[in-house]
Amino acid sequence: GENVEQHPSTLSVQEGDSAVIKCTYSDSASNYFPWYKQELGKRPQLIIDIRSNVGEKKDQRIAVTLNKTAKHFSLHITETQPEDSAVYFCAARDSSASKIIFGSGTRLSIRP
Amino acid sequence: DAGVIQSPRHEVTEMGQEVTLRCKPISGHNSLFWYRQTMMRGLELLIYFNNNVPIDDSGMPEDRFSAKMPNASFSTLKIQPSEPRDSAVYFCASSLGPQGISEQYFGPGTRLTVT
Numbered sequence: 001g002e003n004v005e006q007h008p009s010t011l012s013v014q015e016g017d018s019a020v021i022k023c024t025y026s027d028s029a030s031n032y033f034p035w036y037k038q039e040l041g042k043r044p045q046l047i048i049d050i051r052s053n054v055g056e057k058k059d060q061r062i063a064v065t066l067n068k069t070a071k072h073f074s075l076h077i078t079e080t081q082p083e084d085s086a087v088y089f090c091a092a093r094d095s096s097a098s099k100i101i102f103g104s105g106t107r108l109s110i111r112p
Numbered sequence: 113d114a115g116v117i118q119s120p121r122h123e124v125t126e127m128g129q130e131v132t133l134r135c136k137p138i139s140g141h142n143s144l145f146w147y148r149q150t151m152m153r154g155l156e157l158l159i160y161f162n163n164n165v166p167i168d169d170s171g172m173p174e175d176r177f178s179a180k181m182p183n184a185s186f187s188t189l190k191i192q193p194s195e196p197r198d199s200a201v202y203f204c205a206s207s208l209g210p211q212g213i214s215e216q217y218f219g220p221g222t223r224l225t226v227t
Contacts, residue, residue: 034216042220044218046216089154099157101157102156104154
């Protein structure tokens, strides 16, 4: 089955700088990669997703890149703001079991 | 739309007691998912239903856990008997289709503490 690894587990960046979170997956047939943001005490919420037929997707300050050959994908947040502080989860869809496997999460802190 | 509704929001119980968590998915969604979140194990999928039918329960930890979806608007996750290691936040989520086809919407979660 699918296995998703996420790095780093914690990340601290200066407000205004960029943050990058990286994930790798094991199932070469996986075709859907969502990213979720979970603020403290809140529920996970989808912030962006990418399918295997594209290499990059952007939504304002957030972008996701996908390298199918290397089986890794990354979340990029530019011009970080205090409200970006949260735990971010990457995920990949296990093609054989039709379910999503989550990474272990990255706690992002934005320093003022 | 009220979103996914879960109850109770917090549950404190003693070891050995039965615990029932409830979920009402978003109206019109035909897939429902139960997750468990802990610091040690992260976010784990326990079971998911499509059109009220359990599709994959491979994430259910053991026989003490059971889930039902008697109709399109209601699901329960039951733990009997409960143990301290079951303490976690349990999320219910729903979507218009199977995972990967459409966005999942999470409920607010139930924080379970077993003493």
